[in-house]
Amino acid sequence: MKNIKNDLNKKLLHQNNSADLKTITQLKICQKTAQNFAELENGIAVLSDLYHNKSYVYSGKIADELNIFKKNQMQELESIWEEELFDKLNNEDVLQKYLLELQFFQFIKTVPIHERRDFCVISRLRFKDNTTNKSLLHKMFYFSNEHEDIELALCLYNFDFSQAFHYEGKIINTANGNVMQQNEAGNFSFLSSREKEILKMLQKGKQSKEIASLLFISKNTVSRHRQNILEKMKVNNTAEACTLAVKLKWI
Amino acid sequence: MKNIKNDLNKKLLHQNNSADLKTITQLKICQKTAQNFAELENGIAVLSDLYHNKSYVYSGKIADELNIFKKNQMQELESIWEEELFDKLNNEDVLQKYLLELQFFQFIKTVPIHERRDFCVISRLRFKDNTTNKSLLHKMFYFSNEHEDIELALCLYNFDFSQAFHYEGKIINTANGNVMQQNEAGNFSFLSSREKEILKMLQKGKQSKEIASLLFISKNTVSRHRQNILEKMKVNNTAEACTLAVKLKWI
Incomplete structure (x- = not known):
């Protein structure tokens, strides 16, 4: 798992970035969106600033339920990884999530910048101590700056109520409801x-x-x-x- | 279906209401939340003001895909019913949604006001012409004023990617992940x-x-x-x- 995480680190944290006005505005808008989600859905929203390698965590009541991100409503982390949450989750599901994010990172760069926001990754994450059969639904969006670098990642977590059986994550197009096709090996094939x-x-x-x-x-x-x-x-x-x-x- | 809708109308539109400052603030906050949802998730957010019998519709790209709520990003309707959307949906599913909302309306009044926001209704809505197997996920939240009247309803619609088989809606607690128990007839039994x-x-x-x-x-x-x-x-x-x-x- 560490290898894949290191690879994601390398890809995400070493892009050309410039902290211009547009970037700061985008950060503010995304922070508001994260806060809204935490309040409305009681979920946890983690907004990662890939340029400064830090995260803003907004937590709804679900955080109390899981006994993480205590103390206050918004918390800053000096990392883009929300370890406190991952510690509660099934290792296999977290590994799958990393792999999918790596695929998503490659995929999203092939998408024109004005269409990138139409795509997101969703996965379901079981808990480590799975006594209750509950699981989390995870959704991730990337935000690019004008140099086409991905500078913000917004991860949303809330309880999953779909009662579906499959735990494989997928890349989806929220505008038209399409799921990106995967090949037999379960990977997104944009090579012929x-x-x-x-x-x-x-x-x-x-x-x-x-x-x-x-x-x-x-x-x-x-x-x-x-x-x-x-x-x-x-x-x-x-x-x-x-x-x-x-x-x-x-x- | 008309009967149930009339009943919902009666319940929702004839409460004590007062357009005080707190109410206006809540409307503004909910409007922002609705707008955020439409932008981030490409979905449709309908915020209904039960006091004035009107709705604010915020639509993401999904509205273009469904060919509804055209022209602009935000639209005001002189009704709390988003008929343009319902016309696209499977009648049976819309009827189930109404029935569930009626149950939710009764249920939520039994919940202390500061806990009401932890509950919402979710249902899946198939399309009338179901050629693609796609369906919508619907989530509804109620917002109460200080007189404990429900004055705002926020309905969120986006594509459902869960690939679950069941179409029954449910009342859920977003804070702890619990699904409200239903009896054999599929109804929420808060009577013994x-x-x-x-x-x-x-x-x-x-x-x-x-x-x-x-x-x-x-x-x-x-x-x-x-x-x-x-x-x-x-x-x-x-x-x-x-x-x-x-x-x-x-x-």
């Missing part, structure tokens, strides 16, 4: 199967010429595929693409 | 089975003395039960209790 095939070969150290010959395609076609992979994954080189694809369990 | 037994006899025109003899209890005990029924149901007389209990399908 041909692109994955080529990435797998690259990961095994094969050269473009070798791949072209194995797949009965021209070397130019292989190069075009490589270029598309880098663009789709928003990475700078093939090595980076391979490392990330392995972590995301795409290959 | 003995109280229901007596109410059923009263409805059939039996006198207290007759009931006492049939149940082998004293006439005083019957009177005490009758008093408890009126208090629990927040009604003024037995006739009113009978009419409402029939509508709520308690007896």
Whole structure:
């Protein structure tokens, strides 16, 4: 779990950021939204400022029920991780949540900036001591700045009353109700199967010429595929693409 | 369906109300909450002012998707009913929603005022032309004024992603995750089975003395039960209790 968390840390905390006026306004708006959620739904809202590596926690009555984030209504954390809450939750579900967030982080960068707010991640989190059969519903939204960096993450937690059976998280489009398609391995496939095939070969150290010959395609076609992979994954080189694809369990 | 709606109308729109400063402040806060929800979740938030019989509709992108509440972001309706949305929904589900709201209205009056905000009603609403299998999640909160009258109702609608099978709505406690218990008939039973037994006899025109003899209890005990029924149901007389209990399908 630590590896995936470190990877998320690296991705989230090392972007270009500028604390301009627009950024501060966005922070204020998101804080208000977080506070509203905690008050109306009795839930916990964690707004993480990825630039300053800190979080603002707004807690409704659910926090008292779980015996966390005590003392006051709003609390600042010097981290983007709400450990106090995660400690109460089923480890497996938290790991799945991290993996899904990593996928979401990659995915959302492929979405035009004005459409990013239409997508969010939802997952269900069981408690560590699952005596009551209750679970939490988790929803996460990202907010980008004008440089297209993701600078704020808003996590909302409340009791889940859906009584559904499945615990797999998903990426959803709140505007049209679509659930992003996952492949058999349970991952979001924004690489085609041909692109994955080529990435797998690259990961095994094969050269473009070798791949072209194995797949009965021209070397130019292989190069075009490589270029598309880098663009789709928003990475700078093939090595980076391979490392990330392995972590995301795409290959 | 019209009967139940009329009954809700009667209950909701004929309370003691006073447009004092506290009321106006609460309206402003709720409007902001409604707006926040529509923006963050792309959903539709309908804030109904029961005193003035009007509603404020805040719509996110989901409204465009459903082709309703067009033109602008906020819209005022001269009614507490968002018909434009209901027209898109499965009639049976809308009827169930009305019935549940009537039960919720009765139930919430039995809750101390400072705990009322911990409860809400949730239901799932299928679309009339159910070609996509998508459905809406509906959540409703009531806000009371200092005279303990319910003066605002906030209805939130967004796409339901839970993929649960059951469509029955429920009354939930958002603070502790409890679902209010329903009896076999699917109704919230805040009358005991003995109280229901007596109410059923009263409805059939039996006198207290007759009931006492049939149940082998004293006439005083019957009177005490009758008093408890009126208090629990927040009604003024037995006739009113009978009419409402029939509508709520308690007896």
